[in-house]
Amino acid sequence: MKALKILLILLLLGGASAATVMYSGIVNVAADEPHSDIVYWLLEETREASIKKSAQHIKVPDLESPELLLMGGADYEYMCSSCHLKPGLEESDMSIGLYPQPPNLSISHETHQHGTDEELARKNFWVIKHGIKASGMPAWGKTHSDERIWAMVAFIKRLPTLTPEQYQVLTAID
Amino acid sequence: MRKDRNKMKNISIMLTTVSLMFLTMSNVVTAHTSEGNSANKRDELPVLTSSAGKVVMQFHQAIQANDKSKARGFLADNVIIYEGGRVERSADDYANHHMLADMKYLAQLEVKILEHEVREVGQTAFSMSRTKLTGEFKGKEVNSEGMESMVLLKKDGKWKIAHIHWSH
Numbered sequence: 001m002k003a004l005k006i007l008l009i010l011l012l013l014g015g016a017s018a019a020t021v022m023y024s025g026i027v028n029v030a031a032d033e034p035h036s037d038i039v040y041w042l043l044e045e046t047r048e049a050s051i052k053k054s055a056q057h058i059k060v061p062d063l064e065s066p067e068l069l070l071m072g073g074a075d076y077e078y079m080c081s082s083c084h085l086k087p088g089l090e091e092s093d094m095s096i097g098l099y100p101q102p103p104n105l106s107i108s109h110e111t112h113q114h115g116t117d118e119e120l121a122r123k124n125f126w127v128i129k130h131g132i133k134a135s136g137m138p139a140w141g142k143t144h145s146d147e148r149i150w151a152m153v154a155f156i157k158r159l160p161t162l163t164p165e166q167y168q169v170l171t172a173i174d
Numbered sequence: 175m176r177k178d179r180n181k182m183k184n185i186s187i188m189l190t191t192v193s194l195m196f197l198t199m200s201n202v203v204t205a206h207t208s209e210g211n212s213a214n215k216r217d218e219l220p221v222l223t224s225s226a227g228k229v230v231m232q233f234h235q236a237i238q239a240n241d242k243s244k245a246r247g248f249l250a251d252n253v254i255i256y257e258g259g260r261v262e263r264s265a266d267d268y269a270n271h272h273m274l275a276d277m278k279y280l281a282q283l284e285v286k287i288l289e290h291e292v293r294e295v296g297q298t299a300f301s302m303s304r305t306k307l308t309g310e311f312k313g314k315e316v317n318s319e320g321m322e323s324m325v326l327l328k329k330d331g332k333w334k335i336a337h338i339h340w341s342h
Contacts, residue, residue: 066221066222066235069218070235158219162223165223169222169225169228170222170228172225
């Protein structure tokens, strides 16, 4: 009984402390002020674990077909390139201003990327479809079919190998 | 008079095709050799990232997707098409006649590109490809190879298919 009382008091104190922090306005939510290292690490690890778990059973189709590359290229140009950049564009207002900074998908991340091509494709599909909370990444699955999202995944896979001229041809809409 | 003009146009397209093919014979041989080494996977990126090659691929896709108006849009109005001993002398002729049969035929089959080479030389481009067709059409098993040569001309910044020669 005594232990329960202590637990209740602790819960009340915890709630009151959280409410004080929340409503005092002392937490800086500005995107131009980075998280502390520990908060950044906590958020990043949580995000990666969540995506990995959610994407683990997604079946990856053949991503080599020319149709997918053509479809995905046009969508990437209009939906992704302003934040995730493209060959010949090393930064943009969006890539500089967003926090966390969106990954530059036009360069190869082979040196620090874990997992197989298939795991990466699964993760990319899940992120494009469902988005990521409070990061600026929208859930494109609300307005786009799985086929179009896979096309973007296929295009992103080839993106680091493209020259600016090749990118221009592949993404142009006639 | 019109017949003479058509004849001259035919001869000019044929000469262009033959000379361009001759000029790039070494590249074609290279592409053919690499096909054997890379088993079933072909990388279409070099074709897709040339503006003329992209037009050819989009034309193929439109035909396979049964999209008549899109396929028609990639053809020059006065395109000349040789197919199976027949000649179509304009895009509208082809769109209203044999294109529909081609669409029905290809919709039933699996089409695999065996080799594909596209070269742009100034305002002219040519495309050469071989494909493997498998499946069943009208109750008959299909297992054949098709060959395609195209000449494209660039006008007002856009590539249009000016000549096609198909053989199966």
